[in-house]
Amino acid sequence: MAAETGTPTTLTLKSNDDELFSVAESAAILSVTIRNMVEDGCAGGVIPLDNVDGKTLASVITYMNGISAIPADEEKKKSYRDKFLSDKDFETLADMVLAANYLNMSCLMDAVSAKIAQVMEKKSVGWVRRKFGIENDYTPEEEAAVKEEHKWTFEGVETDDDN
Amino acid sequence: MEVGFLKNLPSEVVIEILSRLPIRTIGICKRVRKSWRDLLQTRQFADSHLSKSVQGLVVCNEYLSFDLLAFEDELDLEDRERFYKPIARFDSCQLIISIFDVKGSVNGLLLLNPLSSIATDYYICNPITREYIEFPFDKRLIDTHFEIINYGFGVSRVTGQYKVVRVTNIRKSICHVYTLGTGKWRRIDPGCDLGKNEHSTGATFSHLPLPVWKRFQVLVVLGDYLCICDNANEHEIAFWFMKEYGIHKSWTKEFVIRKSPELVSGYGQSNGIVYPNKVFEGGHVLMTWEEHENVHMFSNMFYYSNKTKTTTLFDAYGVFGLINIGTPMQALLHTPSFLSLKRSFPKEYVTEFSYFRSHRKKMH
Numbered sequence: 001m002a003a004e005t006g007t008p009t010t011l012t013l014k015s016n017d018d019e020l021f022s023v024a025e026s027a028a029i030l031s032v033t034i035r036n037m038v039e040d041g042c043a044g045g046v047i048p049l050d051n052v053d054g055k056t057l058a059s060v061i062t063y064m065n066g067i068s069a070i071p072a073d074e075e076k077k078k079s080y081r082d083k084f085l086s087d088k089d090f091e092t093l094a095d096m097v098l099a100a101n102y103l104n105m106s107c108l109m110d111a112v113s114a115k116i117a118q119v120m121e122k123k124s125v126g127w128v129r130r131k132f133g134i135e136n137d138y139t140p141e142e143e144a145a146v147k148e149e150h151k152w153t154f155e156g157v158e159t160d161d162d163n
Numbered sequence: 164m165e166v167g168f169l170k171n172l173p174s175e176v177v178i179e180i181l182s183r184l185p186i187r188t189i190g191i192c193k194r195v196r197k198s199w200r201d202l203l204q205t206r207q208f209a210d211s212h213l214s215k216s217v218q219g220l221v222v223c224n225e226y227l228s229f230d231l232l233a234f235e236d237e238l239d240l241e242d243r244e245r246f247y248k249p250i251a252r253f254d255s256c257q258l259i260i261s262i263f264d265v266k267g268s269v270n271g272l273l274l275l276n277p278l279s280s281i282a283t284d285y286y287i288c289n290p291i292t293r294e295y296i297e298f299p300f301d302k303r304l305i306d307t308h309f310e311i312i313n314y315g316f317g318v319s320r321v322t323g324q325y326k327v328v329r330v331t332n333i334r335k336s337i338c339h340v341y342t343l344g345t346g347k348w349r350r351i352d353p354g355c356d357l358g359k360n361e362h363s364t365g366a367t368f369s370h371l372p373l374p375v376w377k378r379f380q381v382l383v384v385l386g387d388y389l390c391i392c393d394n395a396n397e398h399e400i401a402f403w404f405m406k407e408y409g410i411h412k413s414w415t416k417e418f419v420i421r422k423s424p425e426l427v428s429g430y431g432q433s434n435g436i437v438y439p440n441k442v443f444e445g446g447h448v449l450m451t452w453e454e455h456e457n458v459h460m461f462s463n464m465f466y467y468s469n470k471t472k473t474t475t476l477f478d479a480y481g482v483f484g485l486i487n488i489g490t491p492m493q494a495l496l497h498t499p500s501f502l503s504l505k506r507s508f509p510k511e512y513v514t515e516f517s518y519f520r521s522h523r524k525k526m527h
Contacts, residue, residue: 097180101176101179109179113176114183120184120188121184121185128191137196149293
């Protein structure tokens, strides 16, 4: 259809805080979740994305447009992804990994997971807990035992203290 | 963002992130929360981590201590300072026996064969989860010391089972297979379906046609191919690849490395054997040079750069801070993994050795 009329099909996506976004179907179907809805014919009106907020969705759409504009060249795609993620803070990355998971976008999922892992590298237990908003549920004795289990690994005297 | 939001990350997302971390950081993550520790012990996590891992090496020194070495980039070792680093070490005494031979390595698990004459068990060890399994020789397997025994350790592509293959050659080849978790050795006859055996492509136990077979040749698996490394020539080492598995005509002389002075000086030329460990993209080769002199064995690792056509010492000893250069050493490709023996093989006798500390000096 798009090919016949010369104008690309546009989809309307709705975030969970009721923001509406227009995006080219060709870019949006990078999301398997959205592609399935399109193929099932559920994409007639507005596509509600209940697990993604407006801020994150805007970011994801920027990514969709950016990456789909690059022809099949893995090197270029990779450098686009690196640049796209380079200025994102931890909280934004966390929102994006959840969105990528919900939208079933493997390329974004891989890139964001790798970026988060890169940020976590060489960080202390305390840092990880704070950033992930996790409460420690070990007793001090239990934690000492788990710590002991991994004492044999090389490298990393760095921030091994608990905070 | 709501505080505490992230602890509700679905487990598949947590696995996706944590499986990309270096091993040391994964150890730290175990301490974050009990649910993370449990997640990091699952098969899903181990599989996800393995699928993203780059093959490294396990280096065994003097049959006593084992070092795991990671390559950060499997393509090239040109900038060697940057691309490899030590991961972990364990000593044979941690497994309460004297000395070992490493006979196989798959998915982070090592097949170890005790060299003691009174030993009656084989060992499967995961140096990362600090677990090992002992399983006994079958009585039928104990035999003379004059036979040549070859071992294989692999995973069946069909069933996912881990199998140890033991081929004894006296007048004919006799093959026994131990499937981890079954507690039993089975005898396999030529032509019989193994599932998957010694080399990663094989499906049956059969005799393979080899090119002209001489002394000083070693047969190894390199990448996707069976490879013969021919050391017989005085000046060069030839690498033959079986391009199509099982097809005799497909043996191809893939490339040749000149025996550089470094490889031979001080050793004499004729007695050494080169075992290739890994061929990198671009034809660079990491290899072990093994020299027998009377009853002594010396070895070193070398790196051949296909770019500069030169062979240089790969200072595995330096990497691990060892001093006994030239002592017996074995190297095998090894991908460190979090595959839990206890969970994967509940029927086997699994021992943990995490609380035993290595007596060796720590790397600086």
